[in-house]
Amino acid sequence: MRNVAVPPADQLWPALGLGTWRMGESGRKRREEIAAVRLALELGYRLIDTAEMYGDGGAEEVVGAALAEALRAGDLRREDVILVSKVLPSNASAAGVRAACERSLRRLGIDHVDLYLLHWPGSHPLSQTIAGFEALQARGAIARWGVSNFDFAAMHELVALPGGGACAANQVYYSLGERGVDFDLLPWQRRRGLPLMAYCPIDQGALARDARLTALARPLGLSAAQLALAWAIRDGGVVAIPKAVREAHLRDNLIAGSFELDVATRVAIDRLYPPPRKAQRLAVI
Numbered sequence: 410m411r412n413v414a415v416p417p418a419d420q421l422w423p424a425l426g427l428g429t430w431r432m433g434e435s436g437r438k439r440r441e442e443i444a445a446v447r448l449a450l451e452l453g454y455r456l457i458d459t460a461e462m463y464g465d466g467g468a469e470e471v472v473g474a475a476l477a478e479a480l481r482a483g484d485l486r487r488e489d490v491i492l493v494s495k496v497l498p499s500n501a502s503a504a505g506v507r508a509a510c511e512r513s514l515r516r517l518g519i520d521h522v523d524l525y526l527l528h529w530p531g532s533h534p535l536s537q538t539i540a541g542f543e544a545l546q547a548r549g550a551i552a553r554w555g556v557s558n559f560d561f562a563a564m565h566e567l568v569a570l571p572g573g574g575a576c577a578a579n580q581v582y583y584s585l586g587e588r589g590v591d592f593d594l595l596p597w598q599r600r601r602g603l604p605l606m607a608y609c610p611i612d613q614g615a616l617a618r619d620a621r622l623t624a625l626a627r628p629l630g631l632s633a634a635q636l637a638l639a640w641a642i643r644d645g646g647v648v649a650i651p652k653a654v655r656e657a658h659l660r661d662n663l664i665a666g667s668f669e670l671d672v673a674t675r676v677a678i679d680r681l682y683p684p685p686r687k688a689q690r691l692a693v694i
């Protein structure tokens with residue numbers, strides 16, 4: 410099996426990881442999904458994104474089963490892989506965060522999550538959620554915490570709170586089709602050294618079927634999906650987390666992590682998918 414070295418997004422994380430939304434939803438697909446995550450680990454994926462929401466915990470179980478197999482086989486050590494999970498906003502009280510995290514750890518079969526995110530802003534005061542995260546950190550149940558679906562204004566509010574500056578990542582929709590964060594949020598996060606995790610980087614598969622992107626990608630020896638991924642991580646500070654179950658997709662996506670875009674390709678892409686000229690509402694899915 411060939412291991413592809415993915416360049417880091419920053420000192421902590423690789424620029425390319427694996428998403429798991431839609432996994433763990435059906436018992437019928439379970440074996441195939443565990444095999445996909447297992448293969449991902451064999452191929453060299455070193456960051457896996459999941460959430461208590463996905464398949465009502467089913468995706469975490471899939472990841473846990475694949476990780477257990479990989480550890481048993483000696484493919485990697487636990488500390489070699491970054492596991493990211495998310496707490497639902499409805500569970501994001503100080504006590505709720507703790508209980509939710511314990512359930513996630515059980516499903517994942519691990520003793521700590523590397524990065525624990527608030528899935529989207531909810532009604533529990535952020536100060537309570539932060540207190541919950543800090544308590545989990547103190548117990549060693551999570552290494553770092555962060556947020557997801559926080560727009561520019563919400564991030565400013567967060568970092569102004571006591572302890573808010575410890576936020577380690579913000580995971581948002583970022584793709585060629587949804588590049589609004591290029592205007593303000595992403596440059597701001599880059600300036601702060603705060604990684605942006607790009608979800609839906611292939612627009613849920615739509616970019617892979619985009620004829621204009623395919624025409625641009627082909628002369629470079631890339632598929633449209635690979636070009637979309639190489640674009641998302643082009644300037645660092647971004648971790649793209651495409652979800653894939655099919656083996657060809659898993660292989661293609663990882664390779665995209667080590668492709669560097671030249672100026673001509675960047676210009677051609679900007680012509681097809683113009684950068685935002687003013688602030689835009691954060692895209693969410």
Ligand SMILES: NC(=O)c1ccc[n+]([C@@H]2O[C@H](COP(=O)([O-])OP(=O)(O)OC[C@H]3O[C@@H](n4cnc5c(N)ncnc54)[C@H](OP(=O)(O)O)[C@@H]3O)[C@@H](O)[C@H]2O)c1
Pocket residue numbers: 427428429430431458459528557558580581607608609610611612613614615617632634635650651652653654655657658659661662694
């Ligand atoms: N924080 C949040 O609120 C939030 C929201 C949405 C997503 N996420 C995270 O971000 C991850 C990625 O987003 P997503 O799953 O919605 O969408 P995505 O990664 O943009 O697209 C996934 C789809 O693209 C297909 N695909 C993957 N690689 C491909 C390739 N090389 N060529 C052609 N098709 C390819 C996959 O097919 P196969 O599976 O059949 O291989 C799947 O149908 C999620 O899985 C989840 O972990 C987070």
